[in-house]
Amino acid sequence: MSRIAGCFEQLKAQGRKALIPYLTAGDPNLETTLSLMHALVANGADIIELGFPFTDPTSDGPVIQRAVERALATNTSLKGVLETVSRFREEDDTTPVVLMGYLNPVECMGYQKFTDAAVASGVDGVLIVDMPPEESHDLEEIIHRTALDGIFLVAPTTSDARVSYICKQSSGYVYYVSLKGVTGAGNLDIESVKENLARVRANTDLPVGVGFGIKDATSARLISEIADAVVVGSALINKIEELDASKHYSREELQRHIALIKEMREAMDA
Amino acid sequence: MSESKVLHGEYNSPDEHGHFGPYGGIFVGETLMPALDELNRKYAELKADPAFWAEFDYDLKHYVGRPSPLYFAERLTNKLGGARVFLKREDLNHTGAHKVNNTIGQALLAKAMGKTRIIAETGAGQHGVASATVAARLGLECHVYMGVEDIKRQSANVYRMKMLGANVVGVDSGSCTLKDAMNEALRDWATNVDNTYYIIGTVAGPHPYPMLVRDFQSVIGREAREQCIELTGRLPDTLVACVGGGSNAIGLFYPFIPDESVAMVGVEAGGHGLETGEHAAPLCTGQPGVLHGNRTYLMNDENGQILDTHSISAGLDYPGVGPEHSWLKDLHRATYTSVTDDETLEAFRMLTRVEGIIPALETSHAIAWVMKEAPKLPSDHIIIVNLSGRGDKDMHTVAEIEGMTL
Ligand SMILES: Cc1ncc(COP(=O)(O)O)c(C=O)c1O
Numbered sequence: 001m002s003r004i005a006g007c008f009e010q011l012k013a014q015g016r017k018a019l020i021p022y023l024t025a026g027d028p029n030l031e032t033t034l035s036l037m038h039a040l041v042a043n044g045a046d047i048i049e050l051g052f053p054f055t056d057p058t059s060d061g062p063v064i065q066r067a068v069e070r071a072l073a074t075n076t077s078l079k080g081v082l083e084t085v086s087r088f089r090e091e092d093d094t095t096p097v098v099l100m101g102y103l104n105p106v107e108c109m110g111y112q113k114f115t116d117a118a119v120a121s122g123v124d125g126v127l128i129v130d131m132p133p134e135e136s137h138d139l140e141e142i143i144h145r146t147a148l149d150g151i152f153l154v155a156p157t158t159s160d161a162r163v164s165y166i167c168k169q170s171s172g173y174v175y176y177v178s179l180k181g182v183t184g185a186g187n188l189d190i191e192s193v194k195e196n197l198a199r200v201r202a203n204t205d206l207p208v209g210v211g212f213g214i215k216d217a218t219s220a221r222l223i224s225e226i227a228d229a230v231v232v233g234s235a236l237i238n239k240i241e242e243l244d245a246s247k248h249y250s251r252e253e254l255q256r257h258i259a260l261i262k263e264m265r266e267a268m269d270a
Numbered sequence: 271m272s273e274s275k276v277l278h279g280e281y282n283s284p285d286e287h288g289h290f291g292p293y294g295g296i297f298v299g300e301t302l303m304p305a306l307d308e309l310n311r312k313y314a315e316l317k318a319d320p321a322f323w324a325e326f327d328y329d330l331k332h333y334v335g336r337p338s339p340l341y342f343a344e345r346l347t348n349k350l351g352g353a354r355v356f357l358k359r360e361d362l363n364h365t366g367a368h369k370v371n372n373t374i375g376q377a378l379l380a381k382a383m384g385k386t387r388i389i390a391e392t393g394a395g396q397h398g399v400a401s402a403t404v405a406a407r408l409g410l411e412c413h414v415y416m417g418v419e420d421i422k423r424q425s426a427n428v429y430r431m432k433m434l435g436a437n438v439v440g441v442d443s444g445s446c447t448l449k450d451a452m453n454e455a456l457r458d459w460a461t462n463v464d465n466t467y468y469i470i471g472t473v474a475g476p477h478p479y480p481m482l483v484r485d486f487q488s489v490i491g492r493e494a495r496e497q498c499i500e501l502t503g504r505l506p507d508t509l510v511a512c513v514g515g516g517s518n519a520i521g522l523f524y525p526f527i528p529d530e531s532v533a534m535v536g537v538e539a540g541g542h543g544l545e546t547g548e549h550a551a552p553l554c555t556g557q558p559g560v561l562h563g564n565r566t567y568l569m570n571d572e573n574g575q576i577l578d579t580h581s582i583s584a585g586l587d588y589p590g591v592g593p594e595h596s597w598l599k600d601l602h603r604a605t606y607t608s609v610t611d612d613e614t615l616e617a618f619r620m621l622t623r624v625e626g627i628i629p630a631l632e633t634s635h636a637i638a639w640v641m642k643e644a645p646k647l648p649s650d651h652i653i654i655v656n657l658s659g660r661g662d663k664d665m666h667t668v669a670e671i672e673g674m675t676l
Pocket of ligand 1: 367368369393394395396397471472473512513514515516517518519584585586630632633658659660
């Protein structure tokens with residue numbers, strides 16, 4: 001069983017929901033990212049979505065755009081991000097890691113080379129934001145020969161027919177984007193999320209995660225009542241933005257700095 | 271598809287998924303997929319409706335002022351002493367460039383889809399002006415995204431857009447030019463997708479944009495083909511156009527694709543010279559990748575990060591290019607080359623003095639190619655240059671280079 005499936009199975013047995021933080025690798029540098037990954041797990045994260053930077057993140061709002069700029073300022077490459085996952089695996093062999101980003105760095109590396117490197121470094125899933133299932137055939141074919149999960153997005157605008165199509169292409173979990181817009185925007189409309197989750201669940205037995213617009217312990221708890229996983233991105237990155245790129249932080253310091261994740265965890269488990 | 275099939279009239283791109291060979295397609299976040307699907311279906315429906323094209327033609331004739339002349343540049347021809355040079359006068363269109371052909375067409379689509387809000391990206395400001403113009407004519411709200419670098423160098427067009435009632439939104443991320451304006455427009459669209467129509471200004475972006483912008487711009491080549499036969503009794507030998515995203519080039523080229531004898535040359539922005547890396551010539555120097563919704567030749571580094579570009583002309587200052595050009599390049603149906611900023615300025619001055627036509631700096635790239643190549647060609651060789659726009663908007667840039675303030 002894949003790490004992702006195992007993780008959801010275990011959580012289900014415990015009657016808990018998954019907490020999935022997103023962070024941009026290399027923000028402010030890869031050393032800190034590695035420590036942050038461990039700190040996130042210590043604070044109660046179940047799965048880590050690790051963004052690899054791209055110069056033109058068209059689905060992201062200002063907070064993640066700035067994170068990407070910081071990551072690129074230290075020349076963070078996809079190769080460097082994969083190496084960071086390998087280093088994370090030296091200490092943590094259980095927490096699933098999902099790579100998330102835009103297609104061009106992957107195309108540039110080559111699909112086969114990327115997939116081999118992802119497997120070798122201990123990545124569990126891949127989510128390419130600007131690669132809808134229609135355009136995913138070549139990459140998915142290679143990915144599906146491995147244990148990697150291919151994760152896709154469903155949006156509020158997605159038609160029923162497309163929901164069904166996307167669910168068929170997905171493995172690991174389905175990621176429901178809770179609002180129209182870019183990351184970090186707007187406010188959650190729980191009723192609309194509820195209705196849309198029902199549309200997704202009608203098409204799949206996979207766990208369904210919800211992301212975009214989850215900012216604090218309260219919204220995390222609300223979403224955890226209706227979804228299998230809660231994804232938090234911009235709110236975490238706002239905290240990471242406060243870090244000083246030239247400083248070395250201990251894991252304990254980082255854990256305290258991102259107490260937000262712990263608060264979310266506690267609210268979700270309460 | 272093999273080259274011979276292209277030449278034998280079987281060129282039929284894109285396929286139903288928007289692919290031009292390996293290029294094009296739809297690479298966007300899920301939120302926009304349904305909107306593109308809706309646009310694709312609406313366009314397919316209208317494309318088959320003669321009334322739609324009748325309205326398009328009516329607007330082009332009475333509002334834009336088409337057909338644009340095909341002008342024999344006799345003094346230029348004599349001065350260069352080689353091929354006969356004809357200029358397809360898109361600069362004479364309402365708003366001063368070819369861009370309006372496309373915005374007229376897309377405005378009809380927006381209207382048919384019941385959208386109340388228009389957004390656009392712009393580099394040189396010509397597409398922004400053309401979008402603001404059609405929005406004013408339809409009484410629609412209009413927001414134009416423009417890099418802050420371009421706002422500086424194309425201030426005259428910024429003011430025109432404001433006069434037309436558009437909201438010009440400065441974009442200060444990345445390189446602060448056309449690429450970044452397009453990023454921001456895509457973000458706006460994902461946020462306001464219900465009521466918003468995104469008028470993309472060139473043959474780039476996700477399917478169906480490269481196809482529908484091409485279809486609207488093809489009026490250039492259809493007219494030029496007829497006019498050339500009328501004026502000279504035969505087809506031209508060479509077509510030449512500048513290539514930013516590639517809409518004026520494809521507009522001229524497309525109707526000639528089956529005409530085996532007609533060579534097509536796209537001129538990219540060579541900036542300070544290809545060897546300096548400071549240019550905007552993805553077809554000359556790049557490799558295939560994915561940006562702004564399609565797969566195409568791009569300028570990126572070894573890690574797939576998009577590179578900063580440089581061109582004297584804001585409208586060509588873009589690291590990608592329309593996917594159909596990538597396909598025409600691979601098929602060897604068109605060839606792509608570049609000229610430098612300096613050669614462009616020289617061509618700008620020359621056309622102005624010799625023919626009394628002030629071309630846009632974008633357009634001047636195509637003229638620069640003609641200055642280099644026409645003298646080498648025989649006097650019975652016919653070149654058609656797409657004179658894509660007029661240079662009024664560039665007075666500030668050129669004056670500054672010449673050390674003057676206006
Ligand atoms: C006059 C003119 N020509 C050419 C271009 C380049 O665009 P495209 O390559 O899509 O024709 C522009 C863009 O702003 C323009 O204003």
